Amino acid sequence: MNPTRKRRLVVISLILGAVGIAATLTVFALQQNITYLHTPVEVLAGKVPADARFRLGGMVKAGSIQRAGDSLKTGFTVTDGDADMAVEYTGILPDLFREKQSVIATGRMENGRFVASEVLAKHDENYVPRDVAEAMANAHKKHDIPEKKPTAQ
Amino acid sequence: MNPLLLWFHKLGSPPYFYRLAGRLLPWLWGLALIGLVAGLYGGLVLAPADYQQSDAFRIIYVHVPSAWMSMFIYAFMAANGFVALVWRIKLSETLAMAAAPIGAAFTAICLATGSIWGKPMWGTWWTWDARLTSELVLLFLYLGVIGLYHAIEDRRQASRAAAFLALIGIVNLPIVHFSVKWWNTLHQGSTVKLFGPSLIDGRMLWPLLVMALATKLLFAASLLSRARVDLLELEAGKEWARQVALAGERT
Numbered sequence: 001m002n003p004t005r006k007r008r009l010v011v012i013s014l015i016l017g018a019v020g021i022a023a024t025l026t027v028f029a030l031q032q033n034i035t036y037l038h039t040p041v042e043v044l045a046g047k048v049p050a051d052a053r054f055r056l057g058g059m060v061k062a063g064s065i066q067r068a069g070d071s072l073k074t075g076f077t078v079t080d081g082d083a084d085m086a087v088e089y090t091g092i093l094p095d096l097f098r099e100k101q102s103v104i105a106t107g108r109m110e111n112g113r114f115v116a117s118e119v120l121a122k123h124d125e126n127y128v129p130r131d132v133a134e135a136m137a138n139a140h141k142k143h144d145i146p147e148k149k150p151t152a153q
Numbered sequence: 154m155n156p157l158l159l160w161f162h163k164l165g166s167p168p169y170f171y172r173l174a175g176r177l178l179p180w181l182w183g184l185a186l187i188g189l190v191a192g193l194y195g196g197l198v199l200a201p202a203d204y205q206q207s208d209a210f211r212i213i214y215v216h217v218p219s220a221w222m223s224m225f226i227y228a229f230m231a232a233n234g235f236v237a238l239v240w241r242i243k244l245s246e247t248l249a250m251a252a253a254p255i256g257a258a259f260t261a262i263c264l265a266t267g268s269i270w271g272k273p274m275w276g277t278w279w280t281w282d283a284r285l286t287s288e289l290v291l292l293f294l295y296l297g298v299i300g301l302y303h304a305i306e307d308r309r310q311a312s313r314a315a316a317f318l319a320l321i322g323i324v325n326l327p328i329v330h331f332s333v334k335w336w337n338t339l340h341q342g343s344t345v346k347l348f349g350p351s352l353i354d355g356r357m358l359w360p361l362l363v364m365a366l367a368t369k370l371l372f373a374a375s376l377l378s379r380a381r382v383d384l385l386e387l388e389a390g391k392e393w394a395r396q397v398a399l400a401g402e403r404t
Contacts, residue, residue, distance in 0.1 A: 005240060016321075019321050023324035057337065092276075125341045125352045127213070127357050129356060130202055130203070131201065132354060
């Protein structure tokens with residue numbers, strides 16, 4: 001390799017290294033601010049400032065969904081396994097919203113309840129055909145295995 | 154000199170590359186078309202419906218291959234940019250700049266299909282989570298590279314300046330890929346894994362892999378077509394380019 005090319009190679013590699021380090025440091029510094037959601041445990045522990053708008057993430061607790069008969073108002077409980085949080089929402093819910101589904105609700109705390117202005121359903125990374133899902137559910141029922149989310153093979 | 158290195162040197166010469174690309178192109182376009190038809194038929198018709206998203210999940214066969222291509226093409230562009238900056242090889246400059254609009258198109262398709270998928274499933278067209286935001290930054294990087302390339306008069310200087318931007322932007326690639334792992338995001342984690350079992354049923358997986366291969370072929374065909382035209386323009390006035398032009402007139 002001739003000296004000019006070698007010099008260019010070194011200079012460009014150094015610049016690339018510097019940018020890489022800068023990006024890594026930025027990513028680490030953003031780790032706090034970029035947090036997309038808080039779980040009920042974090043909220044109850046006071047990690048979220050009062051009156052702040054934030055996103056609450058967790059599972060919809062089984063049997064907790066209550067729909068109002070005369071409006072779009074829906075009440076449900078979001079749980080992360082350790083703590084529960086009552087959520088109130090008025091509006092149309094996404095297709096994937098149901099019991100034991102991960103959801104992300106945006107809103108703020110009002111009198112101990114979380115009043116959401118938006119509810120998003122989180123999808124997981126599993127894709128399973130219907131027949132396989134049914135077969136697995138049947139097998140689980142037969143062997144008395146507590147219900148578990150089916151995973152693909 | 155060993156034969157592989159010799160072939161590499163030969164490949165770098167515009168007339169040789171022009172002829173080789175011309176011979177490969179019909180095959181690449183043909184195979185890409187067959188792959189796209191097979192992959193889409195497999196994905197949209199043969200694959201079984203998902204247990205919770207039913208037929209809506211089929212958009213995965215466009216969304217995920219485009220997302221993979223958006224990153225693959227960026228890596229390709231940056232690697233060629235690196236070679237162009239260090240060794241000043243004309244072919245690498247041309248390839249890097251010819252790849253940028255194709256990559257931008259795949260990124261735009263990825264963002265658009267993601268948005269269409271997100272509205273019914275998540276409940277929103279767009280959210281500022283780490284995966285979506287970093288993919289949007291990737292689109293802006295592509296647009297920046299294309300813009301910078303066209304803002305400078307001298308073609309070779311322009312491609313080197315743009316190649317430098319492309320190279321710096323490569324830090325975004327790991328951020329896009331690992332964003333779903335590093336942060337709490339609305340976007341789910343990776344389904345198809347290079348190492349270890351994928352989290353998708355085999356009957357749903359194969360069309361996805363066919364689409365991944367077909368989009369690579371589509372990129373190769375599109376890239377070579379664009380690079381041929383760019384090379385001819387760049388080398389206008391050279392003897393080989395004159396001959397190509399004359400031969401074109403005769404046929």
